[in-house]
Amino acid sequence: MNLGKFFAVRGFSVAVAILGCLALDYAAQTYLQDYIVRLVFLAGIYITLAVSLNLINGITGQFSIGHAAFYMVGAYTGGTLTKFFYDASPLGAVAWLIAMILAGAALAGVAGLLVGLPSLRLRGDYLAIVTLGFGEIIRIIVINQPELGGSSGLGFAPKVQGLWLVWLLAVICVAVCRNLLKTSHGLAFLAVREDEVAAQAMGINLTKTKVTAFVIGAAFAGAAGALLAMNEGYINPDLFKMDVSFLILTMVVLGGAGSITGSVLAALTLFAIPELPRLLKIDVSLAYLIGLTAGAIGFVSLLRHHQQRYHGPKAKGRMITVATVVGVPLAGLGLGWLLHTFTYLSDQTYELNNLRYVILAVTLIVVMLLRPEGVMGHHEFSWKWVQKVLTGRKPVAEESIS
Amino acid sequence: MSEHLDLSQVNVDELPVVPNPLLKLEGATIQFGGLIAVNQVSFEIMPGDLFGLIGPNGAGKTTCFNLITGVYKPTGGSIKFEGNEIAGFNPSKIARAGICRTFQNIRLFGALSALENVMVGGYLRHKTSLLSGLALWPSAIRETEELKEQAMQLLEVVNLTDVAHARARDLPYGKQRRLEIARAMATNPRLILLDEPAAGMNPQEKEELKEVVLRIRDEFGKTVLLIEHDMKFVMGLCEKIVVLDHGEEIAAGPPSEIRSNPKVIEAYLGEPV
Numbered sequence: 001m002n003l004g005k006f007f008a009v010r011g012f013s014v015a016v017a018i019l020g021c022l023a024l025d026y027a028a029q030t031y032l033q034d035y036i037v038r039l040v041f042l043a044g045i046y047i048t049l050a051v052s053l054n055l056i057n058g059i060t061g062q063f064s065i066g067h068a069a070f071y072m073v074g075a076y077t078g079g080t081l082t083k084f085f086y087d088a089s090p091l092g093a094v095a096w097l098i099a100m101i102l103a104g105a106a107l108a109g110v111a112g113l114l115v116g117l118p119s120l121r122l123r124g125d126y127l128a129i130v131t132l133g134f135g136e137i138i139r140i141i142v143i144n145q146p147e148l149g150g151s152s153g154l155g156f157a158p159k160v161q162g163l164w165l166v167w168l169l170a171v172i173c174v175a176v177c178r179n180l181l182k183t184s185h186g187l188a189f190l191a192v193r194e195d196e197v198a199a200q201a202m203g204i205n206l207t208k209t210k211v212t213a214f215v216i217g218a219a220f221a222g223a224a225g226a227l228l229a230m231n232e233g234y235i236n237p238d239l240f241k242m243d244v245s246f247l248i249l250t251m252v253v254l255g256g257a258g259s260i261t262g263s264v265l266a267a268l269t270l271f272a273i274p275e276l277p278r279l280l281k282i283d284v285s286l287a288y289l290i291g292l293t294a295g296a297i298g299f300v301s302l303l304r305h306h307q308q309r310y311h312g313p314k315a316k317g318r319m320i321t322v323a324t325v326v327g328v329p330l331a332g333l334g335l336g337w338l339l340h341t342f343t344y345l346s347d348q349t350y351e352l353n354n355l356r357y358v359i360l361a362v363t364l365i366v367v368m369l370l371r372p373e374g375v376m377g378h379h380e381f382s383w384k385w386v387q388k389v390l391t392g393r394k395p396v397a398e399e400s401i402s
Numbered sequence: 403m404s405e406h407l408d409l410s411q412v413n414v415d416e417l418p419v420v421p422n423p424l425l426k427l428e429g430a431t432i433q434f435g436g437l438i439a440v441n442q443v444s445f446e447i448m449p450g451d452l453f454g455l456i457g458p459n460g461a462g463k464t465t466c467f468n469l470i471t472g473v474y475k476p477t478g479g480s481i482k483f484e485g486n487e488i489a490g491f492n493p494s495k496i497a498r499a500g501i502c503r504t505f506q507n508i509r510l511f512g513a514l515s516a517l518e519n520v521m522v523g524g525y526l527r528h529k530t531s532l533l534s535g536l537a538l539w540p541s542a543i544r545e546t547e548e549l550k551e552q553a554m555q556l557l558e559v560v561n562l563t564d565v566a567h568a569r570a571r572d573l574p575y576g577k578q579r580r581l582e583i584a585r586a587m588a589t590n591p592r593l594i595l596l597d598e599p600a601a602g603m604n605p606q607e608k609e610e611l612k613e614v615v616l617r618i619r620d621e622f623g624k625t626v627l628l629i630e631h632d633m634k635f636v637m638g639l640c641e642k643i644v645v646l647d648h649g650e651e652i653a654a655g656p657p658s659e660i661r662s663n664p665k666v667i668e669a670y671l672g673e674p675v
């Protein structure tokens with residue numbers, strides 16, 4: 001390959017990434033309400049968390065479910081250092097923020113090393129318990145440490161909002177994972193996921209591969225944690241409870257373990273589902289609720305029935321799928337509209353906001369019933385893939401380089 | 403003694419050339435609880451050998467492979483590869499030393515393509531750092547391309563070029579077995595161990611496999627040690643054979659001797675082949 005051309009292309013794409021993030025930052029600060037800016041900020045954080053867990057979980061196959069622990073280590077590193085050392089440091093706010101991101105990543109990377117080592121001996125469920133336990137231990141240590149603010153949390157100044165840095169981090173995290181899968185190095189990680197015994201017989205160093213995945217994954221989560229801390233100026237242990245770990249894990253599983261684009265899409269979707277209703281401030285009547293619930297149940301049962309029983313021509317099968325996907329929810333809406341004529345059902349209204357976790361749960365159930373391998377399965381989103389899906393040819397081994 | 407030996411008097415060319423064995427087992431033993439799965443097994447494999455390991459079910463053949471490749475650590479005896487003790491090394495170190503294997507119960511990387519499976523085999527010789535991969539540096543891309551080319555060539559050897567991009571898990575049984583051989587070959591081993599490579603193949607596939615094994619030895623210069631139950635296949639292919647029964651070595655020699663060895667006939671063959 002022509003080196004000059006390579007550096008030109010690489011320089012250009014790095015510049016585009018940085019400028020793009022700066023532009024996003026500027027546009028958000030100028031045109032959006034503070035509340036929405038915060039959502040954009042958190043969306044970037046969650047993308048980083050999901051994609052970094054996907055490296056450990058989906059790509060390397062190590063069932064780690066305590067990702068919030070690394071996120072927490074990064075956040076507390078940033079918070080504590082800022083509280084005690086910011087005033088004495090000559091760094092400006094942004095330089096300090098960048099220093100904190102690096103410090104958070106480094107310390108979380110060390111934590112990743114500690115948690116990664118048992119993965120050499122433990123498989124599956126046992127490793128999951130260890131990673132989850134590690135998260136709880138870290139949390140309990142912090143709660144019992146007055147210097148770290150204990151359970152009432154840690155406040156520090158200054159707050160530095162690095163929206164562009166959050167999105168830059170997300171971009172770097174995605175790029176690193178994608179690059180990994182584009183070279184032969186990624187194959188070593190995938191081989192460990194597929195069959196440890198065979199991977200070792202091929203000369204792959206199991207220890208190195210697994211621990212590397214943990215360290216890189218944890219470092220990205222730690223960097224995200226530091227950014228969160230600096231954005232808030234206040235953190236407490238409750239921000240890093242088990243349910244955060246589960247949310248990140250759900251993003252990876254829902255997106256399709258191993259698929260980077262799947263993790264990104266799932267992170268955005270799962271993050272948006274509880275937040276959008278809050279923004280939209282819509283009231284739904286009981287009538288529509290019944291209609292939509294019936295629609296959802298019909299949707300799942302019809303599609304599942306179709307998936308399992310249909311053996312006819314491919315084209316016809318695809319038409320039935322599309323008809324179900326579009327038709328049944330519409331039918332549900334129609335049913336809601338009909339029911340709406342009954343005053344009893346239309347008077348009873350609910351704020352959509354209060355239903356947001358119900359919607360989240362329903363989404364998860366629907367996906368797991370219809371596509372247990374996750375929305376993207378092992379595949380990556382690409383136009384070639386979309387074409388193949390639409391034309392009905394089965395994509396073969398899309399997952400990495402060939 | 404050596405003080406009296408005048409080296410200048412020795413004509414090196416006239417000394418008989420005794421090549422060193424590539425692999426040497428001496429009293430290799432492994433015990434699982436009360437069961438001695440491999441008991442005091444000793445044999446030598448010379449460079450360029452086509453060596454067979456046979457015996458009834460449960461004789462300890464696969465366990466022998468597991469000892470050689472480091473899956474198990476022997477409880478006794480020694481295993482030397484090119485003169486160096488390798489007993490108890492971990493499997494990846496042994497692969498890097500130059501021994502690679504296939505598995506009796508196929509162990510491919512199911513979700514990866516056939517090509518990628520073979521590329522994994524070549525990965526142990528990679529030179530670029532992980533960092534250059536994460537940064538998608540030109541050196542890492544080039545190395546990946548090279549690996550892909552080598553893998554393509556090996557797929558051609560085992561006649562799987564047409565399914566290079568199919569998922570390994572989706573391939574039919576016979577092709578999976580050949581893919582395992584290509585993957586092991588990709589590590590560029592000096593000794594390749596094949597655990598029942600012909601199992602589940604039809605006669606025509608077996609003939610093709612024979613060709614492949616011969617090519618591996620003659621064209622690529624590999625030393626081959628194989629386990630096989632199909633006696634016609636083993637006798638027609640291997641030049642030396644060791645027979646195991648209940649973990650013990652009951653015979654060793656060329657096929658012609660093995661065929662007529664009463665102990666082997668009683669323990670395994672049933673009737674002369």
Ligand SMILES: Nc1ncnc2c1ncn2[C@@H]1O[C@H](COP(=O)(O)OP(=O)(O)OP(=O)(O)O)[C@@H](O)[C@H]1O
Nearest residue numbers: 434437439457458459460461462463464465466506
């Ligand atoms: N990890 C283990 N723990 C306990 N026993 C074992 C273990 N591995 C193998 N064995 C036992 O060792 C004996 C030899 O098994 P091995 O798999 O080597 O036989 P084999 O000669 O390969 O037979 P086959 O032709 O059926 O493949 C068997 O009795 C088996 O049950």
Ligand SMILES: [Mg+2]
Nearest residue numbers: 463464465506
């Ligand atoms: Mg066996």
